[in-house]
Amino acid sequence: MTSSKAAITGVANTRCGRLEGSTCLGLHAEVARGAVADAGLELGDVDGLICAYSFTEPHPMLASVVAEYLGIQPAYSACVSAGGASGALQVMTAKSLVESGMCRHVLCLTGDTRMSGMAPGAAVAALARFGHGQFEVPYGITIPAAYGMVAQRYMHDTGLTLSDMAHIAVTTRNHARRHPDAQMRKPLSHAEVMASRPIAEPLRLFDCALISDGAAGILVSAAPTGNGAEVRIVGAGQKNTHEHLIAAPRDLQSFGCKFSARDAFAEAGMTTADIDVAEIYDSFTITLAIELESIGFFPKGSVGEAVSDGALDLGGTLPCNTHGGLLSFGHSGAAGGAFHVVEAVRQLRGQADSRQVANASRAFVHGDGGVLSAHVSLILERLS
Amino acid sequence: MSRETPTTAPATDLPLPPPNAESQAFWDAARDGHLLLTRCTACDAVQFPPQHSCTACGGTTGNPFTASGTGEIFTFTINHRAPSPAFKARAPYIIALVDLAEGPRLMMNVINCAPEDVKIGMTVKIVFEARGDMALPQAELV
Numbered sequence: 408m409t410s411s412k413a414a415i416t417g418v419a420n421t422r423c424g425r426l427e428g429s430t431c432l433g434l435h436a437e438v439a440r441g442a443v444a445d446a447g448l449e450l451g452d453v454d455g456l457i458c459a460y461s462f463t464e465p466h467p468m469l470a471s472v473v474a475e476y477l478g479i480q481p482a483y484s485a486c487v488s489a490g491g492a493s494g495a496l497q498v499m500t501a502k503s504l505v506e507s508g509m510c511r512h513v514l515c516l517t518g519d520t521r522m523s524g525m526a527p528g529a530a531v532a533a534l535a536r537f538g539h540g541q542f543e544v545p546y547g548i549t550i551p552a553a554y555g556m557v558a559q560r561y562m563h564d565t566g567l568t569l570s571d572m573a574h575i576a577v578t579t580r581n582h583a584r585r586h587p588d589a590q591m592r593k594p595l596s597h598a599e600v601m602a603s604r605p606i607a608e609p610l611r612l613f614d615c616a617l618i619s620d621g622a623a624g625i626l627v628s629a630a631p632t633g634n635g636a637e638v639r640i641v642g643a644g645q646k647n648t649h650e651h652l653i654a655a656p657r658d659l660q661s662f663g664c665k666f667s668a669r670d671a672f673a674e675a676g677m678t679t680a681d682i683d684v685a686e687i688y689d690s691f692t693i694t695l696a697i698e699l700e701s702i703g704f705f706p707k708g709s710v711g712e713a714v715s716d717g718a719l720d721l722g723g724t725l726p727c728n729t730h731g732g733l734l735s736f737g738h739s740g741a742a743g744g745a746f747h748v749v750e751a752v753r754q755l756r757g758q759a760d761s762r763q764v765a766n767a768s769r770a771f772v773h774g775d776g777g778v779l780s781a782h783v784s785l786i787l788e789r790l791s
Numbered sequence: 792m793s794r795e796t797p798t799t800a801p802a803t804d805l806p807l808p809p810p811n812a813e814s815q816a817f818w819d820a821a822r823d824g825h826l827l828l829t830r831c832t833a834c835d836a837v838q839f840p841p842q843h844s845c846t847a848c849g850g851t852t853g854n855p856f857t858a859s860g861t862g863e864i865f866t867f868t869i870n871h872r873a874p875s876p877a878f879k880a881r882a883p884y885i886i887a888l889v890d891l892a893e894g895p896r897l898m899m900n901v902i903n904c905a906p907e908d909v910k911i912g913m914t915v916k917i918v919f920e921a922r923g924d925m926a927l928p929q930a931e932l933v
């Protein structure tokens with residue numbers, strides 16, 4: 408069967424955590440070479456380059472800076488910036504670049520050194536500036552506080568509990584323990600999550616994503632390169648409803664994920680029942696809970712019980728965040744969401760080693776930026 | 792609405808809102824103890840944040856009015872992880888989304904209460920906290 412859909416031909420990631428001696432651009436170069444080599448190509452074959460943004464390399468033309476560092480002059484280069492949705496949005500954008508014929512091989516790069524390259528607390532302070540300058544920042548808003556407000560209301564409306572969210576953290580940690588590149592590989596118990604210190608109540612320490620150094624590279628091509636299994640991007644969708652929490656959908660439930668997923672599934676001609684493995688943005692446990700219910704993988708109000716019954720485990724009904732997600736694999740800015748794409752491709756190729764989901768042929772990937780503001784959904788399928 | 796703005800501005804390390812051409816009137820009114828909103832003359836929607844065009848219809852004319860100063864807590868967090876040393880001195884503090892009686896949703900701290908007293912659905916009144924030479928709308932339980 409021949410597909411006209413874009414293919415993902417190469418993926419790469421660095422280890423996550425504190426990568427002493429690394430730089431933002433150096434990490435970009437490492438995954439650029441890794442992704443291209445994974446496809447059996449060379450950097451000179453790349454005719455499109457998409458980067459995102461970085462706190463430690465805050466140049467507004469990051470794609471040009473990265474191309475200069477790599478010593479390449481692609482025919483097309485640009486930055487795609489949508490917070491945590493950047494990785495998935497890069498892939499969605501690259502898909503249209505190759506399907507339109509404008510490019511043949513588009514390299515999507517993300518990376519940052521938020522751990523070793525920033526002073527303690529500086530990443531939290533920088534992230535707080537995502538808030539509205541006049542009407543949120545003066546009140547001491549942080550990203551965890553914004554999600555804490557979302558969580559408080561969602562628990563009130565749907566019955567989701569702190570114990571349910573703790574099960575999400577534990578399940579995700581168990582996955583990370585099977586990934587050699589994950590930042591957090593120590594066992595984590597439900598009791599430890601429940602007893603962890605409050606960050607922005609109701610959210611506790613282990614409800615929150617990590618802060619990491621790390622980078623991801625994804626090569627999107629017009630056709631498979633013959634190097635490994637054929638993985639196609641069969642569906643993509645985006646929906647942004649707001650940027651700031653004060654302008655979010657009034658019910659704090661009708662977020663864009665519902666619509667981005669609907670469009671991706673429509674393009675793919677699939678439903679949630681067709682998905683073998685899901686890699687879904689998990690900046691906080693609440694983020695994943697809301698997205699799983701909003702996208703339709705679980706009826707509203709049921710995700711807590713499902714997770715505690717093992718639904719997201721490797722042998723569960725929806726193995727999810729099998730690399731360990733942002734909660735336990737790592738979160739290095741825009742690369743955080745790109746790791747979900749990388750893991751989906753590895754699962755579809757059967758390269759996920761001890762965390763492999765048996766017979767995974769269809770993957771759902773989701774990225775979310777801001778405070779559930781910008782949403783991108785992808786559906787990937789193995790065709791050979 | 793109570794007015795708590797002192798006549799001399801206290802120094803502060805807390806962030807001040809940076810007014811712009813669209814919001815200057817809002818912040819001027821806040822300094823006088825009034826919460827200024829604008830009702831769109833084309834569609835009647837109450838616009839917030841203050842801006843020249845109406846988010847609901849795109850209209851560019853509106854009538855400013857003073858809000859009643861009451862609202863309801865839609866949700867909140869007790870924030871322990873402050874974004875700066877100045878906020879750390881206040882932590883833990885409450886950040887809430889408050890739905891004003893007139894419709895708009897504002898973010899505010901719920902002040903002058905114990906964090907455990909705050910619940911979803913509670914009624915609040917708007918007060919003003921002096922900060923630098925400005926005043927910030929804040930919420931108090933009634």
Ligand SMILES: [Zn+2]
Pocket residue numbers: 831832833834835836845846847848849850
């Ligand atoms: Zn209007």
